[in-house]
Amino acid sequence: MSTRLPPFPDDVPIHPVLVIDYELIKAGNKDEIERLWTAGTTLGFWYLKNHGADEEVNGMFDVGTQTVALPLEEKMKFEQGDEGMSFGYKAAGTNVVDASGTRDITQFVNIATDDALAWPVQARRSYPSTVNACMVSTIIPFVEKSLAVNKTLIDVFDAKLGLPNGTLSKLHPRGEFSGSATRCTYSPPVLDRQAIGISAHTDFGSLSFLHNRLGGLQVLVPGTEEWQYVKPLPGHAICNLGDAMVIFSGGILRSNLHRVVNPPGAQASLGRYSLVYFTRPADSVVLRTLTDESPLIADAVAHASDPKMFEPGVTALEWLTRRVRNRRAVHQKGHGAWLDSGGTEHTMSGSYQ
Ligand SMILES: O=C(O)CCC(=O)C(=O)O
Numbered sequence: 001m002s003t004r005l006p007p008f009p010d011d012v013p014i015h016p017v018l019v020i021d022y023e024l025i026k027a028g029n030k031d032e033i034e035r036l037w038t039a040g041t042t043l044g045f046w047y048l049k050n051h052g053a054d055e056e057v058n059g060m061f062d063v064g065t066q067t068v069a070l071p072l073e074e075k076m077k078f079e080q081g082d083e084g085m086s087f088g089y090k091a092a093g094t095n096v097v098d099a100s101g102t103r104d105i106t107q108f109v110n111i112a113t114d115d116a117l118a119w120p121v122q123a124r125r126s127y128p129s130t131v132n133a134c135m136v137s138t139i140i141p142f143v144e145k146s147l148a149v150n151k152t153l154i155d156v157f158d159a160k161l162g163l164p165n166g167t168l169s170k171l172h173p174r175g176e177f178s179g180s181a182t183r184c185t186y187s188p189p190v191l192d193r194q195a196i197g198i199s200a201h202t203d204f205g206s207l208s209f210l211h212n213r214l215g216g217l218q219v220l221v222p223g224t225e226e227w228q229y230v231k232p233l234p235g236h237a238i239c240n241l242g243d244a245m246v247i248f249s250g251g252i253l254r255s256n257l258h259r260v261v262n263p264p265g266a267q268a269s270l271g272r273y274s275l276v277y278f279t280r281p282a283d284s285v286v287l288r289t290l291t292d293e294s295p296l297i298a299d300a301v302a303h304a305s306d307p308k309m310f311e312p313g314v315t316a317l318e319w320l321t322r323r324v325r326n327r328r329a330v331h332q333k334g335h336g337a338w339l340d341s342g343g344t345e346h347t348m349s350g351s352y353q
């Protein structure tokens with residue numbers, strides 16, 4: 001599927017995003033680490049090349065395609081439900097994309113890392129047959145690669161934030177239940193209007209390892225109200241930081257608003273598949289700023305305009321559940337649930353919409 005896609009047009013504005021070389025990061029290259037730090041503290045997005053997961057990523061796109069092709073009735077047996085459970089199948093039209101209640105067009109399946117690592121034992125829930133059939137050949141290898149990449153990157157932020165070695169890593173322990181998951185997404189082509197595939201959001205957890213073939217992803221350009229495309233580059237992942245890292249770092253790190261709209265130009269006629277691995281803190285981790293662990297973070301909080309923002313007083317599981325639940329269409333009577341579906345962008349950019 002990857003070689004014959006229509007090209008991303010060259011006449012739409014694209015946002016400049018730093019390219020980080022994973023091999024150089026692993027080798028401890030100081031300049032590359034500095035560039036990763038710049039990316040994490042300015043936009044919170046970067047491309048990652050040489051991540052070594054191409055084969056697993058290609059396999060996962062096939063898992064996504066096969067799962068989407070199942071009859072809806074079959075997929076609905078694994079639906080997430082309306083109470084904020086993030087694992088399982090999410091049917092198109094079950095979320096809203098704005099305060100007036102417009103339904104989404106995007107379906108996805110989220111596979112819990114806890115289930116991949118416990119396989120064949122069921123840790124969190126069951127999945128469609130296409131997921132089960134590829135667990136050993138494709139999903140577990142993809143999860144292992146993603147865990148390794150994200151841990152390496154998180155360790156770099158740990159050191160740059162002045163935290164005692166492994167502080168952030170300990171908040172993401174492999175042996176404890178978490179919201180970490182693999183997501184295969186599909187949005188059908190919409191040719192007659194500008195459609196929102198995934199509404200404006202910051203990611204809920206710590207670090208996302210995203211793989212795109214078609215355009216459609218846009219970031220809100222910091223300090224403006226303008227959305228710009230992030231152009232998919234072959235072999236390059238797109239990484240972005242989530243709310244938990246903003247909170248842990250007292251706002252030093254950025255979790256930027258992004259959304260998915262129609263792919264641009266000739267790409268608009270194709271259905272859009274994408275793939276993300278989300279690293280999230282253990283369910284029981286209380287989201288709080290690591291002030292006591294780092295003078296740098298303590299200083300950032302001391303100068304923050306709204307330091308209370310970084311003490312939501314909830315666990316990672318509660319944060320995730322609230323954000324997932326409150327975008328479900330069923331909860332949108334009045335505008336309350338939509339307004340309570342946001343993340344750290346409320347004070348970080350002041351431009352949540
Ligand atoms: O599909 C994409 O490009 C982005 C997906 C995304 O932002 C998400 O699933 O959180």
Ligand SMILES: [Fe+2]
Nearest residue numbers: 201202203258
């Ligand atoms: Fe996202």
